[in-house]
Amino acid sequence: MTETASSAKPLFDGADWSFDTLHRTYEAIEKIALDDLQLNLYPRQIEIISSEQMLDAYSSIGMPLMYHHWSFGKHYLREEQLYRKGAQGLAYEIVINSSPCIAYCLEDNSMALQALVIAHAAFGHNHFFKNNHLFRQWTDPEGIIDYLDYARNYVAGCEERFGAEEVEHILDAAHALMSCGIFRYRRPPSLSLQQESRRSQERQQQQEHSANYLWDSLLHPSRSASRDDREARKRKQKLGLPEENLLYFLERYSPVLKTGQRELLRIVRNLAQYFYPQRQTKMMNEGCACFVHFHILNEMHKKGQLTDGAMLEILHSHTNVITQPDYDDPRFSGINPYALGFAMMQDIRRICTKPTKEDHVWFPAIAGTGDWRNVLKDAWANYRDESFIQQFLSPALIRRFKMFALTDNPDDPWYLVSHIHNESGFEEIREMLSRSYDISASDPDIQIVDVDLMGDRCLKLQYTKRNGIPLDAKTRDMTLLHLQRLWGYEVRLIEKNGE
Amino acid sequence: MVRFVDRRLNPKDKNLGNRRRFIKRVRATIKKAVNESVRQRKLVDMDREEKISIPSDGLAEPGFRHARQGGLRERVLPGNKTFNPGDRLKKPPGSGAGRSEGAPEGEGEDDFMFVLSREEFLDLFFDDLELPDLVKLSLKEISATEPRRAGYSVTGAPSNINVARTMRNALGRRIALKRPGTQEIRALEEEIFSLEAIMIPTARQRARLAELREELEKATRRRKTIAYIDPLDVRYNYFTDQPKPAASAVMFCLMDVSASMGEREKDLAKRFFVLLHMFLGRRYEKVDLVFIRHTHQAEEVDEETFFHSRETGGTVVSTALTQMKNIIESRYPPSDWNIYAAQASDGENFSRDSDRCTALLNNDLMKLCQYFAYIEIVDENEEVFLDDESGLELWSSYLRVAAQWPNFAMKRIVRAEDIYPVFRDLFAKRSEGVRHD
Structure with a gap:
């Protein structure tokens, strides 16, 4: 296995770890991460936790602090059940997008696994969190822990003031709307409260002033537009409609919520926004972490810092994680983000260092440049899953995964194999795969389109169908009930066919 | 820059609050399951944790989701083996969108299963019985422990x-x-x-x-x-501490199983037996159970038959008492055993037999027993007409026994919450065991 002369002594031997070996191993990993890969990192904080604590962390969406809610209890029970039955192992680690970047490592991990986990989480994910533009733009890693602390105390305070039941109702409703509590296209108000609300008020006022003039002057010549129509338009303008962030709208304009309840919505909304980049970069984020740990640990093995036994164990876990079962395999459950992410990044490295003729045609900018470090770092910083696939999925990889595309037209009694991994299919498959990673397309497109606060206060929502895919009726009705509770008046949802 | 933090000693049950909230939310459903399980369980097993299954409806966390069917869908899959562009694959019958469109969004939810801890189970069980808090606590508390084998570990003492x-x-x-x-x-x-x-x-x-x-x-x-x-x-060898009570007792369950005892009566009777059994289980290392059912004749049966099979015939209570006396004589010498008895009936008895019962109790059984509890299960409609003094023949004869023996307890029961007061004395003086000889 080792070709290079093993100069260094192995950092550890055997399965047991101690804080001493952890430190030494950490330093070796850090050296490669900083000198060789030149990663740009938040300070690291590595916490050793027990399996119960890992289960705890699972059920509160991986966060170290969380307000209390029954649904977390439910998730805990489910995870615990699966774990106890042996149906599912525990994750080796959980990492939090915060500064310092906190990585939780399970105490049951062997030393080799701890090395893997540290390289993966404390360096791979860490670099991605710090450098990817989505995280930089949308999250506040310095403030998140404080904010969670604030949120938990606030919810506890509310439970005391309004009663636990009332808070539970509001949170239930807010959770139901969580995926509709995100600003997709503009930066969200930052986490600090008063300051931001004051600023947004000013902004709102200014908007009203300037926009009203504009509308007036525009509308003036066409007297034909009916009065009602004009009023409706004015009204919508004033409320900033259409609005896709339902939670935000309710928080601001709901006629029935009390101040404390609005703040609860805001907390849920802020959390939804915080997790939004993670959902858009799941594949890249895991790919980056896998690539980093794979590179670092191989380097360490080459230097003789890892024994062959430790390396074998690491490779065993590594392979488990990045396995991609075929579509007809009983284990298949979609494309494994770890597998695709890692494969694409390894592939980029290959294209940079050992390009084929095909690569020169498809990736003229990077093929053969040899500078895979910077190509990857650029990709990690500036792309998300959708655009990353669009830009970097190579024909070689499509062949390796033997990808094919199925089309399901509801009118046909069959599925159509529309493309396969051949010359004419590469581009189509790449396009289609990339689309499937587009969160804004996989989340239903629901917007508030109109409400007359002075009139009947009926809240009108519109669902725009893409490709004629309807909403799930059962969950839709349940969610609308929640929405109605928060709004206090009638809520109506119209389904419209998109283009 | 790095910081290592050892969090293993931090408190574990961060999630207790969430779990409590969850259980409160599904209380009604769990309660039903617990009641069902009280009916199914054996007396001995009452003191365990319980697996509960809850229909997912009450626990749904809805949200706007795309339906699983309908609309034009495209998907990229890995692992092509034989397909060529243009191939048509038949959709599986009965679904517009088949396996391949399986469950990308909104996972299918089955019934939610989880295990209620012994503590939580008992809480719910005690719920109807309206036990005083102190008693609940003393029933749940486990006093002494003893180490029991529990698998192997990689660390330990050389011994x-x-x-x-x-x-x-x-x-x-x-x-x-x-x-x-x-x-x-x-x-x-x-x-x-x-x-x-x-x-x-x-x-x-x-x-x-x-x-x-x-x-x-x-x-x-x-x-x-x-x-x-x-x-x-x-x-x-790895050892964990298991709870350990002391000494041994035998508990006689006597029940009238003539046709007048319906499901409701038997259910109440069972709760009554359970409560006594749990009390004994707390205090004694080993509790033997003897089930005696009677119509016009008595027989010893197993628990299953005791609670679930029906008999026809008249009602002669004394037969059961005689049977109990015989069993004590043959198998449970009072010098080695603490003897407890619990009797449930609807109050019917063959005329003139009640005197024989009084005699049996006064002369023999009450001397042998630590404690004898009797409940008469009456119909809700009858309740208003009865007071403690009046009643059928059996009731008034037992009243005479109760007057003579402090360790004889009796009560009329209509609902589950009436059960506990029968035992009040028993729980009140739980420290010393009074022997009568």
Whole structure:
């Protein structure tokens, strides 16, 4: 296995770890991460936790602090059940997008696994969190822990003031709307409260002033537009409609919520926004972490810092994680983000260092440049899953995964194999795969389109169908009930066919 | 920059609050399940945790989701083997979108299963019985503990070494690492010895000898480096503390099973038996259960038959008491056993038999028993007409017994919450066991 002369002594031997070996191993990993890969990192904080604590962390969406809610209890029970039955192992680690970047490592991990986990989480994910533009733009890693602390105390305070039941109702409703509590296209108000609300008020006022003039002057010549129509338009303008962030709208304009309840919505909304980049970069984020740990640990093995036994164990876990079962395999459950992410990044490295003729045609900018470090770092910083696939999925990889595309037209009694991994299919498959990673397309497109606060206060929502895919009726009705509770008046949802 | 933090000693049950909220939310459903399980469980098993299954409806966390069917969908899948562009795959019958569109969004939810801890189960069980808090606590609390075997561990005290396990691990490791065995070495030595015995060895024999010696040396070296028993192999017996009550008791369950005892009556009776049994289980290491059912004649039966089979016939209570007396005489000498009895009936008795019951109790049984509890299960409509003084023949004869013996308790029961007061005395003086002889 080792070709290079093993100069260094192995950092550890055997399965047991101690804080001493952890430190030494950490330093070796850090050296490669900083000198060789030149990663740009938040300070690291590595916490050793027990399996119960890992289960705890699972059920509160991986966060170290969380307000209390029954649904977390439910998730805990489910995870615990699966774990106890042996149906599912525990994750080796959980990492939090915060500064310092906190990585939780399970105490049951062997030393080799701890090395893997540290390289993966404390360096791979860490670099991605710090450098990817989505995280930089949308999250506040310095403030998140404080904010969670604030949120938990606030919810506890509310439970005391309004009663636990009332808070539970509001949170239930807010959770139901969580995926509709995100600003997709503009930066969200930052986490600090008063300051931001004051600023947004000013902004709102200014908007009203300037926009009203504009509308007036525009509308003036066409007297034909009916009065009602004009009023409706004015009204919508004033409320900033259409609005896709339902939670935000309710928080601001709901006629029935009390101040404390609005703040609860805001907390849920802020959390939804915080997790939004993670959902858009799941594949890249895991790919980056896998690539980093794979590179670092191989380097360490080459230097003789890892024994062959430790390396074998690491490779065993590594392979488990990045396995991609075929579509007809009983284990298949979609494309494994770890597998695709890692494969694409390894592939980029290959294209940079050992390009084929095909690569020169498809990736003229990077093929053969040899500078895979910077190509990857650029990709990690500036792309998300959708655009990353669009830009970097190579024909070689499509062949390796033997990808094919199925089309399901509801009118046909069959599925159509529309493309396969051949010359004419590469581009189509790449396009289609990339689309499937587009969160804004996989989340239903629901917007508030109109409400007359002075009139009947009926809240009108519109669902725009893409490709004629309807909403799930059962969950839709349940969610609308929640929405109605928060709004206090009638809520109506119209389904419209998109283009 | 790095900081290592050891969080293992931090409090674990961060999620207790969430769990409590969850259980509160599904209380009604759980309650139903607990009641069902009280009906199903054996008396002895009452004191355990319970697996509860809750229909997912009450627990749904809805949200706007795309439907699983309908609309034009496209998907990229890995692992193509035989498909060519333009191939058509038949959709599985009964679904517009089949397996391939399976469950990207909104996972299908089955019934939610989870285990209610013993504590939580008892809380719910006690719920109807309206026990005073102190009593609940004393029933749930487990006083002494004793260590019981609970598998193996890799650490422990030397005295707990499990030799068989350790040797098994050592053997496995020695085989895996190909540690030369004693026989192998002896075989080598013997061959060397026989070669050395040859006075004038041929060149070939000499070469063989050298080869063997080297092999032997290698083998001995290998034996030294690969330990016979490595610290890795060692396993220790692992013990956990299990609750341990003291001494032994026998509990007689007597019940009228004539046709007038319906499901409701039996259910109430069962709760009554359970409560007494749990009380005994707390105080005694071993509690034997004897089930005696009677119509116009009595017989000892198993629990299943006791609660679930129906009999027809008249009602002669004294037969059960006689049967109990016989069993005590043959199997449970009062010197070794604490004897408790619980009797449930609807109050009917064959006329004039009640006097015989009084006599049996006064003269024999009450001397032998620590405690005798009697409940009469009456219909909700009848309740208003009855007071403690009046009643059927059996009730008034038992009243006379109660007046004479402080350890005889009796009560009329309409609902589950009426059960506890029967035992009030029992729980009140739980510290000392009064013997009557």
